Amino acid sequence: MPIQYYIYLALALFSIGIAGVLTRRNAIIIFMSVEIMLNAVNLLLVAFSKMHYAAASLSDKATTVGSDGQLFVFFIMVVAAAEVSVGLAIIVMMFRNTHSVDVNFLNRLKN
C-alpha cells in the first residue's frame, strides 16, 4: 500500500480533530477531538515504521529498523492515558464549581 494513502488518512483524521477542537463548545467533546488527533498521529507513526522496515528488510532479513516508531506509539498511548485522567479530573472539578462544561463560560475564571 503506497505510503501516501496512509499519510492522507492520518491527515484527514487530524484535520477532523482540529475542526472538532475549533467548533464545539462542550469541553468533553473538545477533549475527545484531541484523542482523535493523537490516534491519527499513532497510525501515521506505525505506517512509517512499516515503510522503513520494508525498505530495510530487502537487504537484511533480521533487522529491527522500524520498531522505534511502534515503541513511540506505545509511549504516546501512555502519555495520553495519564493526560486523560488528569484532564477529566479538572473538568469534573470545574463542573462541580460552576455546573457547566461550556468553554465560553469557563473562560471567565479570571474573577
Add this chain to the structure above:
Amino acid sequence: MMFWFLTVVALLSALMVLLSKNPVHSVLWLIAVFFAISGHYILLNAQFLAIVNLIVYAGAIMVLFLFVIMLMNLNKDSEPPKNVWMKLAGVIAAGWFLSVICFLINQAPELHNKTAQLKDGNIGLIENLGKVLFTNYLVPFEISSVLFLSAMVGAVVIGKKD
C-alpha cells in the same frame, strides 16, 4: 480492500463524533474510530499495538469518559448554539490545513516509491518489540511509571472535596 473499508469506517465515525448532539453518542462513535484504527494496525501486522490500543483507549479511556459524562448527567447536549460564522471559520481552517499539506505530500519526491508493508513483517510482534523496549528504551519505560504515579496523585488531589 480491507484498507478502504477501514478507512471509510474511521473517517465516517470521526465525522459523527463531531456532529452528534448527544455526548454519549459521540463517545460511542469514538469507540468505533478506535476499532477501525486497531483494524489498520492489524493490517500492518502491528499486533501488540492493536491490542494495546483496544485495551487502553477503547477499554479504559472511553469508559472514563462515559463515567464523567454520566456523572455530570449530560444526556442531551445543552450547549447554546455557537455562532455560525465561528463554526464555519473552524471548518474552513481545518480544511485549509488539510488541503495545503495534502498538496505538499502529493509532490514530495522522497515519497514516490515508498510502500508500507502490509500483512507481513516481524517488528510488530510482541517478542521483537519487547526486546527493543527493554534494552534500548529502558529509561523511558521506567520514567513512564513515574509519570503514571504523578498523574494518579494529581488526579486524586484535584478531585478532592474539602
